[in-house]
Amino acid sequence: xxxxxxxxxxGRVVIPFVGAVPCDVGIRDGRIAALADSIASTEADTxxxxxxxxxxxxxxxxxxxxxxxxxxxTDASSETRSALTGGVTTVISYFRTGQNYLNKSGPYRTIxxxxxxxTAGHAYTDFGYHIxxxxxxQLSEVEWLVGEQGVASFKYYMFYKxxxxxxxxxxxxxxxxxETYDLGHLYLLMREVAAAGLRYGKHGRVSLSLHCEQxxxxxxxxxxxxxxxxxxxxxxxxxxxxxxxxxxxxxxxVLTDATRCPVNLLHxxxxxxxxxxxxxxxxxxxxxxxLETTVHHLALTHETAxxxxxxxxxxxxxxxxxxxxxxxVSDGWIDTIVSDHACCAETDKQELWRALxxxxxxxxxxxxxxxxxHLRRELPLARIAELASANPARAFGLYPKKxxxxxxxxxxxxxxxxxxxxxxxxxxxxxAQDFTPFAGMHVRGWPTHTxxxxxxxxxxxRVRGAPQGRYVKRPVALHDGAARGGS
Ligand SMILES: [Zn+2]
Numbered sequence: 001x002x003x004x005x006x007x008x009x010x011g012r013v014v015i016p017f018v019g020a021v022p023c024d025v026g027i028r029d030g031r032i033a034a035l036a037d038s039i040a041s042t043e044a045d046t047x048x049x050x051x052x053x054x055x056x057x058x059x060x061x062x063x064x065x066x067x068x069x070x071x072x073x074t075d076a077s078s079e080t081r082s083a084l085t086g087g088v089t090t091v092i093s094y095f096r097t098g099q100n101y102l103n104k105s106g107p108y109r110t111i112x113x114x115x116x117x118x119t120a121g122h123a124y125t126d127f128g129y130h131i132x133x134x135x136x137x138q139l140s141e142v143e144w145l146v147g148e149q150g151v152a153s154f155k156y157y158m159f160y161k162x163x164x165x166x167x168x169x170x171x172x173x174x175x176x177x178x179e180t181y182d183l184g185h186l187y188l189l190m191r192e193v194a195a196a197g198l199r200y201g202k203h204g205r206v207s208l209s210l211h212c213e214q215x216x217x218x219x220x221x222x223x224x225x226x227x228x229x230x231x232x233x234x235x236x237x238x239x240x241x242x243x244x245x246x247x248x249x250x251x252x253x254v255l256t257d258a259t260r261c262p263v264n265l266l267h268x269x270x271x272x273x274x275x276x277x278x279x280x281x282x283x284x285x286x287x288x289x290x291l292e293t294t295v296h297h298l299a300l301t302h303e304t305a306x307x308x309x310x311x312x313x314x315x316x317x318x319x320x321x322x323x324x325x326x327x328x329v330s331d332g333w334i335d336t337i338v339s340d341h342a343c344c345a346e347t348d349k350q351e352l353w354r355a356l357x358x359x360x361x362x363x364x365x366x367x368x369x370x371x372x373x374h375l376r377r378e379l380p381l382a383r384i385a386e387l388a389s390a391n392p393a394r395a396f397g398l399y400p401k402k403x404x405x406x407x408x409x410x411x412x413x414x415x416x417x418x419x420x421x422x423x424x425x426x427x428x429x430x431x432a433q434d435f436t437p438f439a440g441m442h443v444r445g446w447p448t449h450t451x452x453x454x455x456x457x458x459x460x461x462r463v464r465g466a467p468q469g470r471y472v473k474r475p476v477a478l479h480d481g482a483a484r485g486g487s
Contacts, residue, residue: 011053
């Protein structure tokens with residue numbers, strides 16, 4: 001009788017913070033049960049042969065937007081399929097009340113269960129949610145969200161204030177459906193998150209994510225660019241220049257120091273932003289500051305992103321900024337790399353100022369990092385797995401259930417063929433999005449298998465079976481412990 005439900009044999013297994021080691025992986029009840037020199041194929045019901053391939057921990061794409069522009073359940077289904085295609089097995093998605101998503105406001109006590117219910121049964125990856133606390137009323141729900149609902153991370157948008165919003169002149173309060181969404185609200189939110197961190201932090205990190213762009217400056221630069229150009233994505237970059245990120249990070253870090261709230265500076269897009277974040281961390285060793293950048297900010301410039309379809313906040317910038325971000329990755333300042341996946345349609349991307357910001361790219365997380373990061377820029381394989389899996393799992397309370405290859409961890413694994421070359425098209429990414437700013441990009445290294453809790457859910461270029469993704473309550477040590485105590 002087989003000892004294992006399944007086994008991944010003959011591969012080079014990439015273990016974060018350790019390295020790449022040749023070994024076999026035995027899986028039982030959805031978890032890794034053994035790492036061994038050799039497991040006989042007769043010892044497992046199902047065998048995946050990973051000869052000449054790499055075995056990586058399933059990607060944890062910790063910046064995702066399920067349902068931002070489309071029906072939540074429909075989007076959960078199509079976009080987590082895209083995630084599996086590239087080796088992502090867990091997504092942590094942002095949700096907030098206000099315009100987009102469910103287009104309503106109110107207490108999370110009524111809305112959050114609706115969000116999880118709409119995703120469950122449709123997601124092909126495991127999933128969690130970061131929550132945007134938009135109203136004064138919602139501030140008092142932070143503790144409940146962590147302790148009862150498994151939400152270990154929150155969000156504040158530095159640029160949702162005054163008249164400036166994404167691209168048009170919609171009034172701020174109509175968009176956020178909140179009365180006082182300002183630095184005062186941020187201060188109160190940081191106090192709430194810091195307090196929840198003190199209470200629950202021993203089980204895993206509780207943190208606040210910040211979208212750092214400064215609203216009043218953006219208003220001025222948008223007016224200038226609209227008046228005298230340039231147009232296209234270069235104009236968009238100039239309408240929200242690096243200065244707006246830099247000032248916003250400075251504001252955020254003063255409040256971080258005052259409240260001791262653990263923070264994540266999201267999607268850093270410029271040399272100035274990453275320097276500000278790195279300086280903040282170096283000068284404040286008593287604070288917990290983590291830095292994120294995205295696949296598109298590392299891969300694209302305003303000249304290569306395909307025109308208006310490449311509109312995103314903060315903007316895609318220049319080759320010099322792209323190189324500065326890669327230097328920060330190589331030097332160890334960047335903790336996590338994400339897709340900021342937000343599925344929309346090409347028809348949403350026609351005129352620069354009205355176009356929806358954002359686009360999808362989750363399927364490229366591992367292929368792009370392997371191709372550009374490892375093959376071209378010589379990052380160690382373990383570092384690739386840290387950036388795409390272990391570090392986001394640690395930052396958001398999933399580790400070591402997710403984010404590593406160790407006995408007892410969920411058997412979320414990617415088998416990657418390091419020689420397979422792929423030219424990026426919308427079809428290759430397997431998303432509902434009918435365009436991609438990455439079109440035409442060549443990558444080398446593509447998954448042949450993705451396993452979710454031991455099940456081969458992507459294989460032979462196709463997603464297989466029904467959606468099996470589960471909602472994961474974070475920090476996992478808090479909620480797994482409670483489940484065990486109660487059984
Ligand atoms: Zn985002």
